[in-house]
Amino acid sequence: MYISHVSLTDFRSYRQVDLELGPGTTVFAGPNGVGKTNIAEALGYLASLSSHRVSTDGPLIHFGSEQALVRARVHRAQQAVGLELEITAGKGNRARINRANPVRAREILGIVRTVLFAPEDLALVKGDxxxxxxxxxxxxxxxxxxxxxxxxxxxxxxxxxxxxxxxxxxxxxxxxxxxxxxxxxxxxxxxxxxxxxxxxxxxxxxxxxxxxxxxxxxxxxxxxxxxxxxxxxxxxxxxxxxxxxxxxxxxxxxxxxxxxxxxxxxxxxxxxxxxxxxxxxxxxxxxxxxxxxxxxxxxxxxxxAKGYASHGETWSLALSLRLAVYRALCQDDSRPGAKPILILDDVFAELDVSRRRKLAAVVADAEQIIVTAAVVEDVPNELNGRILTVGPGTVSE
CATH class of the missing domain: 1.20.1050.90 (RecF/RecN/SMC, N-terminal domain)
Known part of the structure; x- marks a missing residue:
């Protein structure tokens, strides 16, 4: 599975951005605070209708705007589907599938599958x-x-x-x-x-x-x-x-x-x-x-694990929880071209060299991998791919 195109309108820091993507690894690189995670968050939201960073939709909408739009072209097995998601704070979100009439947002659940790794995952082990x-x-x-x-x-x-x-x-x-x-x-x-x-x-x-x-x-x-x-x-x-x-x-x-x-x-x-x-x-x-x-x-x-695991053990266990989801989803739909999209949001900066390489080795078979990193050198060589530079509100080759 992969996304070939994504467009964000008034989503987080982006007034408008259009991205052409494809199979393999794409690295979004840039300093902290310029919007790399916003892209990862938008892709994850398409799959789950929830954010890994906030519990409500309000912060997803560009400040001063009333609505955010996320559009994507999703390829799964032999099918391609166009999705459009309207995010409106305090109201029911709506979606379109292949430009059809609007439906409830949850009607698109299951069309795109992502597994997102992020620093927030430590809370799975250490949190409530x-x-x-x-x-x-x-x-x-x-x-x-x-x-x-x-x-x-x-x-x-x-x-x-x-x-x-x-x-x-x-x-x-x-x-x-x-x-x-x-x-x-x-x-x-x-x-x-x-x-x-x-x-x-x-x-x-x-x-x-x-x-x-x-x-x-x-x-x-x-x-x-x-x-x-x-x-x-x-x-x-x-x-x-x-x-x-x-x-x-x-x-x-x-x-x-x-x-x-x-x-x-x-x-x-x-x-x-x-x-x-x-x-x-x-x-x-x-x-x-x-x-x-x-x-x-x-x-x-x-x-x-909670209260007893070291920092390194906690990270490894948190990553294992996400890897388990990836493998379960792969088993659930074993068709060629149906593996879920992997999103690695600022993960490698938190890992030592050994864990970086081990994680890269076990995810390398994914059809599409989206990586965000402040320092490109943190990304293991096993995940070499296209590098896009992210600036305030912009993304460029």
């Missing part, structure tokens, strides 16, 4: 559980775009249920009206949440072996990488998962219990978990059960 939940959900949508609606439904129901719990807490009691309404939201939450949870478990099943293999390939292999899903539905709350206490939770048995459930059984287990936490939820005015409270526990050897 929300970073790892988002990682799993992003992969889920990349593999199965219809699950974008699953995420939206779950977030909507969770917001409504939390509002009801806060109302009951403020009233100091659970009235008959509150109780009846809460029972309805319990059903909705269990329905959407069990669907999202099953999707995450499927994703982790696709990623686990790849994460371990990628980490071994980037290091000396002395500390095997592990990844285990911890769920509140499995009878374990986030208070039980203490990174400072390796082995405190038998994570493997928790996940294996979840895998024993079918969709109906998981729905019932969800409702049981909600009932068990009802008193605490009313006391706190907050939903304490569901995928929004779960975590992906990453380990190296016998210790958790």
């Amino acid at each position: 559980p929300s970073e790892r939940r988002r990682y799993l959900d992003d992969v889920l949508v990349a593999l199965h775009p219809h699950h974008a609606a699953t995420r939206t439904d779950y977030d909507r129901v969770l917001k409504q249920r939390n509002a009801l719990l806060k109302s009951a807490r403020a009233a100091g009691r659970l009235s008959a009206s509150h109780e009846a309404t809460l029972a309805v939201w319990d059903e909705h939450l269990a329905a959407a949440g069990s669907k999202l949870l099953l999707g995450r478990l499927e994703v982790l099943g696709a990623l686990e072996g790849h994460i371990a293999d990628a980490y071994e390939g980037l290091t000396d292999g002395s500390k095997p990488a592990t990844s285990t899903y911890i769920s509140t539905i499995g009878g374990v709350t986030e208070d039980d998962v203490e990174p400072a206490a390796p082995g405190h939770v038998d994570a493997s048995s928790v996940r294996s219990r979840l895998l024993d459930f079918d969709a109906k059984g998981l729905h019932e287990a969800f409702l049981e978990a909600l009932a068990a936490q009802r008193k605490k939820e009313l006391e706190r005015g907050l939903t304490l059960v569901g995928p929004h409270r779960d975590d992906l526990v990453l380990g190296l050897g016998t210790a958790p």
Whole structure:
């Protein structure tokens, strides 16, 4: 897969830029702050409808403008598709496919696939559980775009249920009206949440072996990488998962219990978990059960990665998480010319020479690689390719 043309209008620092691209490696080089990452961000946004830098769309729009446009020509296997994405802050984004009538932005999910590596990926290892939940959900949508609606439904129901719990807490009691309404939201939450949870478990099943293999390939292999899903539905709350206490939770048995459930059984287990936490939820005015409270526990050897891994180990594990996504997507669509586009955003400056070469070696088979770098010499020789110079609002040969 590759993008042959991309056009940005009022996106970040670019009033207008048109780029002709192609298979192989393209390096966007220039000083920090001139807009290299903005290009990487735009390409990643086309695939996921989200930014790896900000949580809202507002900052993506050039200051003073009302809307940003991203246009691209995408080649996948034997097909070529033209995409146009309109980004409007505070409103629903719209898209066009091959210049047809506008559709909801999420209709383009799955057309282009990218895997983006960036310094922000360190948060996957060092950050809060929300970073790892988002990682799993992003992969889920990349593999199965219809699950974008699953995420939206779950977030909507969770917001409504939390509002009801806060109302009951403020009233100091659970009235008959509150109780009846809460029972309805319990059903909705269990329905959407069990669907999202099953999707995450499927994703982790696709990623686990790849994460371990990628980490071994980037290091000396002395500390095997592990990844285990911890769920509140499995009878374990986030208070039980203490990174400072390796082995405190038998994570493997928790996940294996979840895998024993079918969709109906998981729905019932969800409702049981909600009932068990009802008193605490009313006391706190907050939903304490569901995928929004779960975590992906990453380990190296016998210790958790968070809080124990060195800086180099953290980088290697973060890269391994992204490499695992690349390999899972390659397996999902093994047709010639369908491998996802790799975007390496200012990654090589953070790595030592050994890790640079190892990363370059394992990604060299991608059909299209987009690299941003402040110093061209940081890019390994294995990724030699076309070099474009980026200046404030401009890109040139």
